[in-house]
Amino acid sequence: MLQRVKRDTTGSVAALTPADEADLIERCRAHERAAHDELYHRFRRQVAGNLYRVLGDRGDLDDLVQEVFVIAFRGLERFRGDARLSTWLYRICVNVALGRIRTRKRKPPPIGVVDLDSAAIDPSLTDRPETPERSLERQRDRARVYAALETLAPKKRIVLYLHEIEGLDLKEIAYLVDSNPVTVRTRLFYARREFYDALVKQP
Amino acid sequence: MSHVKPHRWADALAGRIEPDEHAAMTTHAAGCARCTAARDRIAAGTGAMQSIKKDAPPDLGWDSIRARVHWDVSSARRSKPKIAEPGARRWLWLGAGGLAATTAAVASVIAFGGWHPFGGGGDAGGSPAPVASAAPASAVQPAASAAPAALVGVISRFSGEVMIDGIRRPDTFDHAVGPGALLATGDGRVDVQFGDASGLSLGPRSRLELRRFDAQSVELAVDGTVDVEVAPRSAGQRFVVVAGTQTIEVRGTQFRVRRDATGTHVACRHGLVAVRDASGEVSVGAAKEVDVRAGAAVHDARVAAMTQAELAELATATPVTTPAWSPAGGAATVELALEADAPRAVRVDGVELGDAPMRVRVTPGRHLVEARVVEAGGAGRFKRVEWVTVTADHPASVRVELAPPVPPPASAAADRRAQLLAGIDRARLERCVAPIARTGITDLYVQIEIGVDAAGSVSFLNLLDAGDLDAATASCVHDALAEVRFPAGGAASWHERISL
Numbered sequence: 156m157l158q159r160v161k162r163d164t165t166g167s168v169a170a171l172t173p174a175d176e177a178d179l180i181e182r183c184r185a186h187e188r189a190a191h192d193e194l195y196h197r198f199r200r201q202v203a204g205n206l207y208r209v210l211g212d213r214g215d216l217d218d219l220v221q222e223v224f225v226i227a228f229r230g231l232e233r234f235r236g237d238a239r240l241s242t243w244l245y246r247i248c249v250n251v252a253l254g255r256i257r258t259r260k261r262k263p264p265p266i267g268v269v270d271l272d273s274a275a276i277d278p279s280l281t282d283r284p285e286t287p288e289r290s291l292e293r294q295r296d297r298a299r300v301y302a303a304l305e306t307l308a309p310k311k312r313i314v315l316y317l318h319e320i321e322g323l324d325l326k327e328i329a330y331l332v333d334s335n336p337v338t339v340r341t342r343l344f345y346a347r348r349e350f351y352d353a354l355v356k357q358p
Numbered sequence: 359m360s361h362v363k364p365h366r367w368a369d370a371l372a373g374r375i376e377p378d379e380h381a382a383m384t385t386h387a388a389g390c391a392r393c394t395a396a397r398d399r400i401a402a403g404t405g406a407m408q409s410i411k412k413d414a415p416p417d418l419g420w421d422s423i424r425a426r427v428h429w430d431v432s433s434a435r436r437s438k439p440k441i442a443e444p445g446a447r448r449w450l451w452l453g454a455g456g457l458a459a460t461t462a463a464v465a466s467v468i469a470f471g472g473w474h475p476f477g478g479g480g481d482a483g484g485s486p487a488p489v490a491s492a493a494p495a496s497a498v499q500p501a502a503s504a505a506p507a508a509l510v511g512v513i514s515r516f517s518g519e520v521m522i523d524g525i526r527r528p529d530t531f532d533h534a535v536g537p538g539a540l541l542a543t544g545d546g547r548v549d550v551q552f553g554d555a556s557g558l559s560l561g562p563r564s565r566l567e568l569r570r571f572d573a574q575s576v577e578l579a580v581d582g583t584v585d586v587e588v589a590p591r592s593a594g595q596r597f598v599v600v601a602g603t604q605t606i607e608v609r610g611t612q613f614r615v616r617r618d619a620t621g622t623h624v625a626c627r628h629g630l631v632a633v634r635d636a637s638g639e640v641s642v643g644a645a646k647e648v649d650v651r652a653g654a655a656v657h658d659a660r661v662a663a664m665t666q667a668e669l670a671e672l673a674t675a676t677p678v679t680t681p682a683w684s685p686a687g688g689a690a691t692v693e694l695a696l697e698a699d700a701p702r703a704v705r706v707d708g709v710e711l712g713d714a715p716m717r718v719r720v721t722p723g724r725h726l727v728e729a730r731v732v733e734a735g736g737a738g739r740f741k742r743v744e745w746v747t748v749t750a751d752h753p754a755s756v757r758v759e760l761a762p763p764v765p766p767p768a769s770a771a772a773d774r775r776a777q778l779l780a781g782i783d784r785a786r787l788e789r790c791v792a793p794i795a796r797t798g799i800t801d802l803y804v805q806i807e808i809g810v811d812a813a814g815s816v817s818f819l820n821l822l823d824a825g826d827l828d829a830a831t832a833s834c835v836h837d838a839l840a841e842v843r844f845p846a847g848g849a850a851s852w853h854e855r856i857s858l
Contacts, residue, residue: 184628186555186589195424203415213416221423222724228681230708232673254726254745296406303403311826319368320407341799341826348828351364354403355396 171197176240183231195224198244205248209316210255211301222251238330249313249331256309303353311346314339319347362386362393367400508572511535511550512691514557515678517716518546531693531717537571543582547712549678551719552576555589557677580617585675587612606633606642613642614672621651625664627672633659645669674710680719691719693753694746696727703730704758705740714758722750729758770848774810778854781842790834791858794827802827802858804835809851814844822853 171179182190199220206219226247234243304312310332317328325336325343332339362383369375370383387393513531520530521542527533530548535541541548542565551557552571560566564582571577578584588611606615611629615622624633625647632641633648637655642648647668650659664672680691694717696704701713705728711718714729724747728740748754788795791802805823810816819840824832835858 192424199420199423200415203418204413207415208410208413216416217418217423218724220418222726224423225721225723226707226726232676233708254742258745292402293406293409296402297410299399300403300406300410320411322411337801338826341801344797344799345826345828347365347368348363351368351400351403355364355399357399 171240173239177236180231180234180236180240183228191228194227194240198241199224201241202244202248205245206252208320209249209252209313211304215255219251219255223247226251242327242330246331246333249317250333253309253313253332256312299354299357302357303350306353307346307349311342311349314342315346315350318343319350361390362396364396364400367397368404371401371404508537509552509576511539511552511568511571512719513548514551514680514691515549515559515711515716515718516546517712517714518562519544520546520548535568535571537568539568539571541566541568551677551679553589555587555679555681557587557679559585559675559677561585561675580615582618583614583616585612585614585672585677587677587679606631612672612676614675619652621649621654623647623649625668625672627669627676674712678711678718680721692722692748692750694718694720694725694727694748695753695755697755697757698729698759700759702758703738703740704728704743705730720748722748727756727758770850771852773847774844774850775852775854777844777847778808778839778842781844782856783838783841786838786841787835787858790831790838791827794831803855804832804839804858805853805855806839807851807853808839810844810847810849812846812849814846816840816842816844818851 179190179194183194202223203216203220206216206223207213210216210219223244227244230247234240238246304316307315313332314328317323317331318325323331325339328334328343329336329339334342366375366383370380375383383393387397512534516530519526521527521540521544522530522533522535523540524542535550541550541560543560543562545562547559547561549557549559558566558578560580561583564580564584566582566584567579569577569579606613606624611631612627613629613631614625614627616625617623624631624642626642626644628644630641630643632639633650633656634640635650635656638657640648640656640659640661642661645664646661647664648659648661650656694706696706696711696714696716696718698704698714701715704711704714704716706718706720706725708726708728724745726745727743729743730738731741732738743756743758746754746756794802803823803825804821804827805825807818807820807822808816809818819836821832821836824835827835839856
């Protein structure tokens with residue numbers, strides 16, 4: 156039976172308790188289609204958001220979201236439950252994004268209409284009026300951040316993004332990139348130097 | 359004070375530096391336009407990063423994406439009658455000539471009581487009705503007077519030697535199987551999907567006969583090992599395994615039945631099965647197994663917990679099923695051929711499939727193909743071969759054989775390697791990495807590729823992996839290694855990991 160996904164008044168999906176999450180996973184493993192639908196509806200925006208933020212543009216975002224869920228559904232049988240489902244999905248996102256970064260031609264992401272649109276729905280901007288000049292400057296700052304990220308090697312870019320933007324600690328990053336904290340620390344050490352050097356040198 | 363490194367401004371903004379240093383940096387910036395500009399830029403960038411963290415994703419074609427991952431089966435399909443109407447499907451009645459030859463099969467799998475290949479709603483209530491122990495399979499007949507609709511099994515994966523109806527078919531992958539079909543494997547295996555999330559996998563050196571294979575009853579005769587995964591049944595549906603004198607009643611579950619001269623082995627990965635005979639019954643739950651020795655009674659058998667390794671092995675043997683299953687097979691799935699000159703473990707989209715070469719059904723779209731690279735000690739890990747795109751009208755083939763590098767003559771390589779290690783100026787290397795070592799990072803290394811000719815000249819020296827060294831340090835290390843001198847001797851090229 157198709158189960159309705161609980162939503163709060165803001166339209167976002169209510170968080171799962173660990174027990175609910177275990178039940179959802181078990182039902183997915185039993186190939187309940189409704190469970191697959193629920194998992195997709197619960198996590199699709201989170202997955203898209205993760206990919207969107209780490210890559211900086213929405214090119215091929217549909218395809219990448221598809222890849223993440225295909226991998227997740229097919230790999231759910233082997234999900235050991237050593238992390239929350241959202242974390243596990245985040246890990247898949249990171250791997251898919253890493254593959255995308257490696258394969259695409261290095262170029263600064265397009266900054267323009269898409270980012271302005273996303274800025275328009277940024278709640279922080281609705282709290283106070285913003286002048287056009289300030290808005291433009293903020294977009295330039297974002298463009299510089301992504302341009303600086305583009306100068307990094309893919310692995311360094313991922314760990315820097317996860318640490319500096321997402322605010323994750325070394326252990327969390329190590330899980331997401333399937334590495335160990337010492338390696339992540341080393342990688343982050345150089346990534347931060349290169350990133351902030353590049354950021355300062357941006358025109 | 360020298361100019362402040364940009365990342366230190368980031369540390370300062372994050373409150374990760376001591377007050378004294380922060381004060382010194384601020385004082386310096388007050389008289390240095392360059393550092394002031396850098397600080398302002400870092401501050402602006404930090405603010406932008408906070409903004410990025412709050413970014414919501416753009417609206418996408420969510421339904422389209424859902425459809426593309428083939429998990430949105432229409433409500434119309436779900437509401438179809440559980441038992442298909444005669445003629446509503448492509449029926450495939452295969453010749454029954456091979457039936458007589460396999461009547462001595464030692465295990466049989468029977469489904470009856472309205473079981474259907476599309477799974478059910480996950481009914482979890484009530485216990486199944488008792489089943490007459492050791493009931494002959496042929497005694498189980500549907501009540502309906504009309505002939506039940508035959509099922510069609512679609513080959514979803516095969517590798518190695520596989521015979522259908524005693525013939526090694528060139529079109530094995532495209533050959534649907536139905537009632538009366540006889541599958542046999544040599545060193546390979548074959549998977550058959552016969553419903554949504556329902557399938558079986560016949561292991562190596564096994565034989566499987568589809569004695570009955572219709573919407574009301576499935577009767578399989580197995581000699582060897584078969585792994586079965588059955589979607590949760592609907593209310594009133596039953597699924598029973600009969601293995602010799604034992605019957606095994608199951609619900610939606612994944613389990614293995616292995617029957618040979620020593621007896622019957624039943625292992626349950628998830629769900630619950632009950633093993634019965636005239637002597638009694640034992641329940642085998644998830645991650646449990648039971649061995650019933652030949653001639654022994656079930657009540658003497660002990661249910662034991664499976665080890666993690668056994669569970670992992672059972673998981674690996676999960677039959678391949680595609681989410682967009684259709685009796686027509688090719689209508690919704692596409693062939694993906696995984697070619698290899700020698701057996702190589704592969705996985706597609708993170709799911710281990712066993713050893714290539716094999717052919718497997720996949721849904722149209724992009725798929726990640728990986729192959730296991732065996733490392734020292736026999737352990738191995740999967741490495742990406744490529745992303746492959748398959749479309750409904752374009753089957754794909756991927757070669758997963760990764761040609762190993764041709765090793766140089768062992769003696770020459772060993773000699774040259776020893777000469778390299780002995781000739782490295784360690785003191786110089788330490789000077790190269792001294793600035794990094796002072797930060798507390800100690801696990802530094804480089805992976806090099808080096809060639810030395812017969813005259814002792816270094817023909818090439820490449821840093822394949824400089825770890826996370828910055829460019830200047832890597833260059834310093836490269837120069838230090840290039841200074842190693844070799845005497846005349848055998849030509850060799852090899853890879854070397856050098857700890858710094």
